[in-house]
Amino acid sequence: MNERFAEIVARLPERFEELMRMTPVRNGIARPDMKGSGVYLFSEQMVDNEAPLYVGRTDRLDKRYREHTGQSSDHNKAPFAFKLARIETGRLRAPYRRGGETRAALMTDPDFVAVFRRCLQRVSTMNFRYVLEADPTTQCLLEVYCSVALQSQHNTWKNH
Numbered sequence: 001m002n003e004r005f006a007e008i009v010a011r012l013p014e015r016f017e018e019l020m021r022m023t024p025v026r027n028g029i030a031r032p033d034m035k036g037s038g039v040y041l042f043s044e045q046m047v048d049n050e051a052p053l054y055v056g057r058t059d060r061l062d063k064r065y066r067e068h069t070g071q072s073s074d075h076n077k078a079p080f081a082f083k084l085a086r087i088e089t090g091r092l093r094a095p096y097r098r099g100g101e102t103r104a105a106l107m108t109d110p111d112f113v114a115v116f117r118r119c120l121q122r123v124s125t126m127n128f129r130y131v132l133e134a135d136p137t138t139q140c141l142l143e144v145y146c147s148v149a150l151q152s153q154h155n156t157w158k159n160h
Contacts, residue, residue, distance in 0.1 A: 008138050012145040015039075015131055015138075019146060024127035028069035034062040039142045040130040041150070042068070042080060042123060050127065052150035054080050057143040061130055069124035071117065075103045081119040083154060088115050 019041060025031055037059045043052045058064040067077035075082045082103065086092055089112055091101060106112045133139045147155040 008135075008141055011138070012142055015133065015142050016146055016149055019129050019131040022129045022131070024129050025065070026125065026127060028066065028124040030062045030065050034065060034130065036061060036132050037134050037136075037139060038130045038132045039139055039146060040065070040128060041146060041152070043127045043129070045127060052152045053126070054154040055143055055147040055150065055152050056080075057133075057139045061132070065128060065130075069120065069128075071120055071124075073120060075107050075116065078116075078120055078123070080154065081123045082116060084119040084122065085112060085116040088119065 019039065024043075025034070037057075038061050039055065039057045040061065041052060042054045042056075043050045056064070067073050068080055070078070073081070086106070091106060091112065093101060107116070131142070133142060144157070146152070
């Protein structure tokens with residue numbers, strides 16, 4: 001195995017544990033230390049446990065968090081809420097497949113927009129954890145590692 005790759009992989013469990021130990025951010029209020037690049041997790045508190053829903057990565061944690069949770073965000077800035085709205089409305093056909101609805105077309109439907117806005121609000125109440133990571137290769141591998149380890153239900157690794 002490539003030496004650099006092996007070094008990165010060896011550190012992934014420790015970085016994952018760091019992510020999981022963090023006290024979550026809630027209600028769309030970014031913390032002062034949310035500057036820089038990293039991997040993040042949205043999870044929802046259930047009665048007996050916490051359900052991991054979506055793992056992502058970004059070069060701008062504070063801005064990305066506000067985009068995911070801001071009530072004025074559009075479908076391009078809040079893809080997690082958009083995905084939840086597609087699931088809730090049953091409008092799951094991808095736009096790149098024949099007969100699929102484009103994002104822009106869905107956002108002209110007032111009923112869909114209402115569900116999307118409700119999903120933005122839902123995302124803003126979720127637990128948000130993050131771990132800073134500047135190295136893009138480590139960031140990429142850590143995103144996949146966390147998603148697999150948590151079995152986050154809204155991450156897919158399909159190509160379009």
